[in-house]
């Protein structure tokens with residue numbers, strides 16, 4: 660549940676408080692906890708409780724709480740600067756890399772707190788992988804891009820010593836490379852040129868390669884930050900199909916600016932609005948067809964943002 664910020668006053672009665680007053684295109688309204696309480700069957704894969712993020716003095720995420728169901732697609736939408744990427748990065752502690760960022764609150768994956776001392780961040784980011792807005796393959800072969808993670812994590816033995824001691828495992832590498840590229844819906848396009856440089860692929864292929872690279876280390880959660888925003892419509896459609904397919908086996912959380920995309924691919928949608936507030940969270944159809952919040956309706960219908 661998000662912390663309600665009561666305006667104009669905490670004593671305002673419901674009727675008065677629900678009347679929006681326009682401030683720079685976006686109205687103010689009294690938030691209601693029930694707008695972010697999303698009931699679903701089963702234990703949450705990710706459970707966020709009272710999460711606040713600050714960049715120095717700037718409060719980028721304000722007391723956000725939400726539970727994410729397993730094996731589903733959750734879309735994070737909202738206008739530019741409302742904190743979607745910041746929130747996403749909290750789910751695998753990528754904000755730890757930003758010096759000015761301070762995170763307070765709790766994030767549990769399968770009931771285990773990720774913001775506690777002693778958490779192995781390499782292991783966490785293996786379980787909770789990330790795909791970024793612009794495809795960022797390594798300037799290496801397609802095979803090396805996919806095998807990079809499994810080699811780093813010791814899932815494939817292919818170092819010089821392994822080779823000298825006869826414990827290198829080329830078959831296992833082949834298996835992982837083929838499995839990951841198939842899962843990323845790229846195998847058929849690249850199976851005959853695995854040793855070519857990945858930078859020679861098209862943008863859409865590069866992005867699917869990055870998804871394959873993420874899948875190669877067997878993640879449980881995949882975070883995607885606008886994964887299709889740099890792609891043309893055909894490449895975008897392939898990524899969208901892929902996201903839906905992946906959600907059968909993985910928990911996918913995706914930031915998107917594209918509301919049609921959120922409506923097409925997600926099971927549930929979280930709407931963040933100015934100031935890093937989670938205003939409404941629920942089943943995607945309900946959010947798009949019958950939102951509770953006037954601000955969410957205004958945003959979805961294009962009145963601001």
Ligand SMILES: Nc1ncnc2c1ncn2[C@@H]1O[C@H](COP(=O)(O)OP(=O)(O)OP(=O)(O)O)[C@@H](O)[C@H]1O
Nearest residue numbers: 714719737738739740741742743744745746757759
């Ligand atoms: N590394 C950073 N250092 C300082 N402030 C930051 C940093 N990253 C984000 N911010 C600020 O935090 C707020 C939320 O930014 P964030 O990028 O999370 O929003 P967003 O909703 O993902 O935006 P967009 O849709 O434009 O990508 C903004 O005010 C932004 O300027």
